[in-house]
Amino acid sequence: EPEVTQTPSHQVTQMGQEVILRCVPISNHLYFYWYRQILGQKVEFLVSFYNNEISEKSEIFDDQFSVERPDGSNFTLKIRSTKLEDSAMYFCASSTGGAGNTIYFGEGSWLTVV
Amino acid sequence: QKEVEQNSGPLSVPEGAIASLNCTYSDRVSQSFFWYRQYSGKSPELIMSIYSNGDKEDGRFTAQLNKASQYVSLLIRDSQPSDSATYLCAVNKGTASKLTFGTGTRLQVTL
Numbered sequence: 001e002p003e004v005t006q007t008p009s010h011q012v013t014q015m016g017q018e019v020i021l022r023c024v025p026i027s028n029h030l031y032f033y034w035y036r037q038i039l040g041q042k043v044e045f046l047v048s049f050y051n052n053e054i055s056e057k058s059e060i061f062d063d064q065f066s067v068e069r070p071d072g073s074n075f076t077l078k079i080r081s082t083k084l085e086d087s088a089m090y091f092c093a094s095s096t097g098g099a100g101n102t103i104y105f106g107e108g109s110w111l112t113v114v
Numbered sequence: 115q116k117e118v119e120q121n122s123g124p125l126s127v128p129e130g131a132i133a134s135l136n137c138t139y140s141d142r143v144s145q146s147f148f149w150y151r152q153y154s155g156k157s158p159e160l161i162m163s164i165y166s167n168g169d170k171e172d173g174r175f176t177a178q179l180n181k182a183s184q185y186v187s188l189l190i191r192d193s194q195p196s197d198s199a200t201y202l203c204a205v206n207k208g209t210a211s212k213l214t215f216g217t218g219t220r221l222q223v224t225l
Binding site: 055108 | 146206215218
């Protein structure tokens with residue numbers, strides 16, 4: 001069964017450093033998303049991406065964050081100048097965008113900022 | 115008012131019983147409704163989706179939607195210990211739109 005894959009599964013970074021989280025969405029999907037979940041809190045939407053541009057972003061997704069689809073398969077989330085409060089599980093997700101727009105999630109990348 | 119509200123639980127049911135999970139949403143333009151299961155430290159896993167008023171059954175799971183009351187529920191029949199997880203209610207506003215999640219209800223199925 002096709003799945004969304006994410007790397008790394010866990011990353012520890014120093015405060016102020018830049019991190020890049022990588023994702024390979026399901027191959028026939030057209031819409032890509034990043035969500036995050038701070039420990040013990042709900043899953044929060046960050047950004048959606050379609051046709052090589054951001055289609056929607058939340059108030060969390062400020063200038064510290066950026067997304068890119070550098071080639072035909074990868075979708076990345078870059079976090080600049082990481083802060084302690086960026087520590088969270090980051091989920092990549094994808095969908096066909098069709099009726100109902102069922103969104104499938106990757107296994108997540110756990111980011112710890114120290 | 116929260117966009118998607120769920121009782122955080124824990125909801126404790128004995129093995130073999132029916133677990134009933136509830137969710138309300140605030141935005142009347144919401145069109146599609148989803149239940150995800152999340153085990154601790156893992157990603158959300160889709161259980162059910164429902165788009166029209168009424169019931170939708172899939173195996174041991176039944177989703178119920180009442181748009182007039184802005185209410186979605188999930189029934190799990192013959193609950194098993196492996197059903198112990200957090201159940202996330204999520205809604206979107208249609209094609210290609212983002213999901214908005216509730217905080218989840220933690221379900222414990224006891225032996």
